[in-house]
Amino acid sequence: MYHMVAGSRSRGVAACSYSCLHKAELLLLVVLLFASSGFINAVVSTTNKHTTVDYCQIFNVTAQGEDNSTFSAGDVLRGRHLRTAFTHWSPFLVVDDNGVLVGGHDLELLDEIARRAGFTYSRDVIVKWENESTWDDALLRAAKQYDLMGQWWIDTSQRRTKGVVIGKHIVDISQIMVTRKETGNSKSLAQSLTTVLAPFSPMLWATILLLILASSLFMWFLERGINFIDFPSSHPWYLSMIHSAYLGFSSLTGAAYHSPQTGMGKLFAVGFSFVILITVGAYTANLANYLVAQSNAKAVYNGLDDVLRANKVCCVLEGSTIGLGEEYAKLQKFEVYDVTEMYTALMDGHCVAGVAGLAELQLMMARGEAGCELELVGQFMTRAGGGFATSMENCKPMLAAVLDTVYVTLEEEGFVQKLWSNYTKGSDACAAANSATSAATTGMGVADFGGVIILVAMFMAVTLIGGLFFRNKLWRVRSKVGHAREMVKYTSRLMTVSVPRRWSTLSKVTRLTPKASAHDATGRLSISSSSEGGAIQVQAFSTEQDEEARGVVNAAAWSDA
CATH class of the missing domain: 1.20.5 (Single alpha-helices involved in coiled-coils or other helix-helix interfaces)
Structure with a gap:
């Protein structure tokens, strides 16, 4: 048992x-x-290191232990350490070659918030993993592993739906287009050389030249056989027409002009001179407007529609969460990591325009020469903002609320605006430099005047070649003409001394038509020409001593004499 x-x-x-x-x-x-x-x-x-603090307990204990009348949300984080993650997002954050944060707008802003709230934070730099197709995936992972994302993230409904909390917007990320300025410096050599021709279109230039040519030939038609000053009878008809065209084109500058002898010719000359006046005035006014327009940089593409119609490439941010819309589905895109790469792509010609957030482009354009070479164009395509991000786990939205409280305080004190101005003052400096050199940019440079220089050089070359070609042929004629001129001066001097003062006006030898003659009433002074109009005979008689003094001058070319 x-x-x-x-x-x-x-x-x-x-x-x-x-x-x-x-x-x-x-x-x-x-x-x-x-x-x-x-x-x-x-x-x-x-x-x-990837586990965050339970903020539900922190905020619950803090709220219960404080009197409601003295409770301050800005003091909740005092003495605590936040695990914070950053990404390399130039120019808001600057990371050195060792992957260490060394500066940037967002870092300075968070430093001031941490100082005011009395907390410290880590500076872990994260990257997008290979299995993460978008930055949304990287954001969701990091928001759960860290207390806070220490830089702004674009606030979208898709991110909020997935459990991401975006605090108060600290930047304006509204999408806008940027493109290169079209300045006078960007003109090609051919454009610079033809600047003086730019005020008129090629068709208008052709019309003006034909009008002057037709008017010159019409003047020859009216004056031929009568006006021997402009059209000597010794000249063939074709030489007279060429000479008339020369006088017509020279009238543009006032170098030479017709001297009509008939009534109809004079009437036509009045109308033709009015046409020349209008042409010169219009050219001067249009040239001034053209130079002013060239000095004011204008973009070739004023919106994505222009880029799409021109079938050009547009730079976009890689993995951007903001789309361009279905209407731009056929737009050729060139993806870049950030706006710094976008600037390089624009200057290298990989794309003619870029689309990014306003704040991103403003900071990028404030660095170096970007602000002088780029400009924002068009309207905002989408409205968006960005702020510090965290997740909805462990009452982290309360953390975002505390940070927003401190940020609003900084905003009211003017710290936020001052900080932003410090980072964007580079664009103002560029604008000031442009204003200081406005006189240089509005004026014409040597390249712009190159067309005129080349034109003068061409005329010099043609006349030099022609002069050398006809030099030997005309040498003897010019020698005879030179000797004839000396004899005319000598005879004129004799006539001026010998004849009475009332005859002294006859001492100046003038042109004579063929077989023409002129003499004074006493017959003591006579001037006559040969039948060809190419030789003259001058006879002068002394009135005081009754001594005859004759001078005979034979000029081979009367027009040169």
Whole structure:
């Protein structure tokens, strides 16, 4: 019995031991399950760098321990350390070659917020993993692993739906287009050389030249056979027409002009001179307007529609969460990592325009020469903003609310605007430099005047070649003409001394038509020409001593004499 009892007791004890042990294990497991969240979080928070703080407990304890009348949301984070992640996003954040944050607008702003709120934060630089197709995936991962994303992220409904919390917008990321300025410096050599021709279209230039040519020929038609000053009868008809065209074109500059002798010719000359006046005035006014227009840089592409119609390439940010719309689905795109790469792509000609956020482009254009070479064009395509990001887990939206409170304070004090101005003042400096050199940019340069220089050089070359070609042929004629001129001066001097003063006006030899003659009333002074009009004979007689003094001058070319 005993043994049986004993045996039964032993089995009972054994059974009890097994049952009790099993219950104890279950109880311990339950206890561990209930305590695991707090215990594991407490342990991992000091060992695992990807685990964040439970802000529900922090804000609950803080709110209960403070009097409502003295509670300040800005003091909730005082003395705490936030695990913060950043990405290399130029120019808002600057990362050196070792991957260490060294500056940037967002970093300075967060530094001031941390100083005001009394917390510290880490500066971990993260990158997008290979299995993450978009930045949304990287943001969701980092927002759960870290307390805060230490730079702005674009606020979109898709990100909010996935559990990302975006705080108060600290930047304006409204999408707008940027393109290169079309300045006078960007003109080709051919455009620079033809600047003086730019005020008139090629068709208008051709019309003006034909009008002057037709008017010159019409003047020859009216004056031929009568006006021997412009059209000597000794000249063939074709030479007279060429000479008339010369006088017509020279009238543009006033170098030479027709001297009509007929009434109709004079009437036509009045109308023709009015045409010349209008032409010169219109050219001067249009040239001034053209130079002013060239000095004011204008973009060739004023919107994505222009880029699309021209079938050109547009730079866009890689993995951008803001689309351009279905209407631009056929737009050729060149993806870049950030706006710094976009600037390089624009200057290298990979794209003619780029689309990015307003704040991104403003910072990029404030650096170096970008602001002098680029300009924002068109209207905003989408409206968006960006702020510090976190997740909805562990009451992190309360963390975002505290940061927003401090940010609003900085905004009211003017710190935010001053900080932004410090980073964008480069564009103002570029504008000031442009104003200081406005006189140089509005004026014509040597290249712009190159067309005139080349034209003068061409005329010099043609006349030089022609002069050398006809030099030997005309040498003897010019020698005779030179000798004839000296004789005319000598004879004129004799006539001026010998004849009375009232005859002194006759001492100046003028042109004579063929077989023409002129003499004074006493016959003491006579001037006559040969039948060809190419030779003259001058005879002068002294009135005081009655001594005859004759001078005969034979000029081979009367027009030159």
